[in-house]
Amino acid sequence: MPEDVGRSKAERDFLAVLDLSIGIAARGAAASVAVGRGLRSRSRPVVHVLLRPPVVTARLQPATWLGGVAHRGALRRAVVKQRSADLLDLLVPAIVAALVRRVDLTKLVAENVDLDSLILQADLDTAARRLDVDAIARRLDIDEVIGRLDLTEIVKRGVDLDGLVATVDIDAAAARLDLEAILARVDLVGVAREVIAEIDLPEIIRESTGSMASDTMRGVRMQSISGDDALGRIIDRVRQHRAHRDAGSAPNPQQVAANEDSRGALATTSDVTPTVV
């Protein structure tokens, strides 16, 4: 036989004996069934008379007694069935768990199950329709998923930004902007002041439009200011000298202090904080 290829002689002999035994048993069983059927058809009237004797009341007939025994047996069977089910509920999970722990199911499935064929037979569309996608999406941490993605690179590779921008009506978008509100939030005057002060615009204007006359007047003014200071210092020295002479060799301390204050006030002219004009 083809399946015997590769088997040893002992195995083949054993299988031959086994097949012979099974064949004999099958023949015997078939003969027993045939005999039983013949006996049942011939004995059926006799059994009926024995179970339901015509002269005996129905309560005392053997069939009635046997029926009661069968009923009690049925009740007992139901009880046993229930207990067996409870016992199986208790034992099967523990046994299955123990088996699963000892068996590599993944390897077993990979070696023995044709998953591709199984998937081809499955109606995935129906299964997908049964899925509650919203519930799944609610459980997703979208931020974490996005954080793992390089969106910039994805957009660069997958999106035609030039084409996309070409479809945008920038004029319409700009028309909807409230420029007055934007400008109202900007301190334009302050910005202009800072820019003008930073580039010293007055100086630029003076230089660009500067005439000989303005430069000359600027020089004359500064010279006259220096002259004021110089004249003030000279007069103060003369006053101080005169005060010393009038007081003799020992000058009046109060007068000296007053003169020092006067000189100090003049000397600090250039230290005055720039005036806001």
Next chain:
Amino acid sequence: MDVSVVPAEARPYQGETAGLVTRTVANALDLFCVCGLVVAGYAGLNALLFVLAPRSFQFVSASWFLMLTTALTVLVLYMAVAWALTGRTYGGHLMGLRVVDRRGRRLRLPRALLRALLCVGFPIGLLWCAGGSRRTSLQDIALRTLVIYDWNPLPPGPGRRASTGARA
């Protein structure tokens, strides 16, 4: 950050009281202007007379007293009006000076007129501003006014008050 039209080297002096040299130069310029005004007025008057009666035209003869009185009157009016309107005469404008009260405000006309009269009538009072830290002339002391460096072209008014320095 404030913007100033005043050159950087002059900013420390803005608001300080001016000394004798600057004020004398400014007054000399004013005097020169007034002389020019008087001469122009005299020329204009003669031109008008010439236009009205060319045949009988003769130059208007004026005595020195009249000329001097006219010049001083013009000088007083010129200074008073200039101080009341802008705070500075033309000489003060050229030298960057401005006449203000002790609070830095422009003078009112009566006070400006009184100051002009005192300046013209007693010019030697200007010498009082030569020394000392306050640099105030007799007119300034009497009328509580100040002459300050102020190179800003805008006159002090409701929107601007000239600042006065430590010497005031």
